[in-house]
Amino acid sequence: MVVTKEHIWSLLEEVCDPEIPVLTIVDLGIVRDVKINDDALEVVITPTYSGCPAMNMIEVNIKALLQEKGFEKVTVTTVLSPAWTTDWLSDAGREKLRAYGIAPPQGSSEDKTALFQDEKEVPCPQCNSINTKMTSQFGSTACKSLYKCKDCLEPFDYFKCH
Amino acid sequence: MSKKLDYILQLADNAMILGHRLSELCGHGPILEQDMAVTNIALDLIGQARSLYQYAAEVEGQGRSEDDMAFMRDAWKFKNALLVEYPNKDFAYTIARQFLFDAYNYPFYKLLAESKDQTLAAIAEKSLKEVTYHLRYSSEWMIRLGDGTEESHQRIQTALNELWMYTGELLEASEADTAMLAEGIGVDLAKIAPLWHQKVDEILSIATLEKPEVKWMQKGGKIGSHTEHLGFLLAEMQYLQRAYPGQEW
Known part of the structure; x- marks a missing residue:
């Protein structure tokens, strides 16, 4: 073969x-x-x-x-x-993350040197609301941040752009 | 070749010792989010140290491993800057130490990514992405504490004043720095110095903090002449391999 x-x-x-x-x-x-x-x-x-x-x-x-x-x-x-870079994450991978309860990276580039930058709109993987808030830039693993949904009140992980 | 080994160890030991210092806060951070933040940064630094120690072991060519480099050398063989071995004390010291180092490390890796040495350039390219987050984090906390309450302002200013005398050697070339610069491998510290001062001035000004006027600088880390703090740190970090050599899990 x-x-x-x-x-x-x-x-x-x-x-x-x-x-x-x-x-x-x-x-x-x-x-x-x-x-x-x-x-x-x-x-x-x-x-x-x-x-x-x-x-x-x-x-x-x-x-x-x-x-x-x-x-x-x-x-x-x-x-x-x-x-x-998170740009290499496949589309299938992004969809799997969402279904698993982790918000996939939004877009690709951001200025990581900017202080106190505006947070990205990250849709809640549970209810899709964009009324969410970052609670910590650093999460349970190096690749994630912690977010909270202000509508359904679920805390969730966001796979951050890198 | 030994100058090159010394040079790689300067970088590796900085990452390892600062990473270990931050890891001491695991489970002891002031609040949960900051506990996770500093341990995330510790993980990045220890990861960078691994890549650098692997390369150091390869350059040395005596069959030693990354673990031998971290766990089986004594204090006088370590070439890290004195700043990174300074104890955590309180959160103000932890943040001031991190900021003063990050403001150096960020432009350093940016230039090292253009090194003629492909392995160092690759490690620098990888590390730079992580160090960018570290600098943002420590800068934001300098501002929060400096422009915070009277108490936080006074404590971060005290930490800054006390740590200042350890910043001089970051920007002063060792024999290894000079030799590697001449070969197009190392970074020109004369180019880093103005960038470091610019970043420090920028953040201290927003943070309403005073730049310390201390002129006298303590140095020696790059040639293995350390403060008493490093021995205690290594006693804990190296305990297992010293007590049970070659132990694995």
């Missing part, structure tokens, strides 16, 4: 992010490249944030999955450049 890159990419869609298990590592844009050399596979990944504690687990999960599918020689390489 001839192994194609497309086939490996589709297999990698079975590897979920350990912290946000509704997203696959492909949805998140963590997988940057797949290289095939005869019977050896190399998967190139990039961390979301430098301190992302899930990277080791993701590497182990990629190897375990590919070995289970019959690929003996698998290496996982980490690259830092170009630096990961």
Whole structure:
């Protein structure tokens, strides 16, 4: 059987992010490249944030999955450049986040040096109201902020632009 | 090559020691949101330290790991600036220390992203995105505390005055800084200095704080001559690997 890159990419869609298990590592844009050399596979990944504690687990999960599918020689390489951005989050990934109760990133660019900047309109993932308020710039993981909906009163996570 | 190793360790140790200091506040922040904020920043810094230690170990070429670099070196081998080892004390000290460092670290990584050394440039490009949030956070808190109540104003001014003498060495080139600048790898600190002063002046003015007039600067961190605080910090940080060498989970 001839192994194609497309086939490996589709297999990698079975590897979920350990912290946000509704997203696959492909949805998140963590997988940057797949290289095939005869019977050896190399998967190139990039961390979301430098301190992302899930990277080791993701590497182990990629190897375990590919070995289970019959690929003996698998290496996982980490690259830092170009630096990961939420722009790489797939549309499917954004929809999955919303359904899971996490507001997906709004738009792509914002000036992160501006002090006390106006908060973005972030629709509540529960009731869609835009009458929401940021309660903390930093949330339960590096990639999220904490918000509260002032209509349905649910607190929720917002996956911030990065 | 050893100058390059020293240079990478200066950066790595800054990130590691400040990251560890902030991690001490995990579960002890003044309020829940700020507890999460400082521990998020700690996580970013420790992540940056990991990338830098991995590279330091590779450049050294003696088979040591990132963990050996963090946990098996003694205080006089650490090359971090004295500022980052200063204790948390109260939230004013924590914020003033963070701001004075972030105002240096942000332009530093911006320039390092153009380094001839591709690994350092990649680490800088990645770290810059994170340091941008840190600078915004610490700047906002300088303003909140400075332009806050009489009590908060007085406490942040006291912290600023006390920490000021540790800022000089950030902008003063070590032998490693000079050697790496000459090779097109390192950052020109003469270019960072005006940017640092500009940011500090801007924020202190909004925060209604006075720029300290202290002229005498304490230095030595970059050559391993530290304050007494670092030994205590390392005693806690390195305890497990010292007591049970090579232990993993």
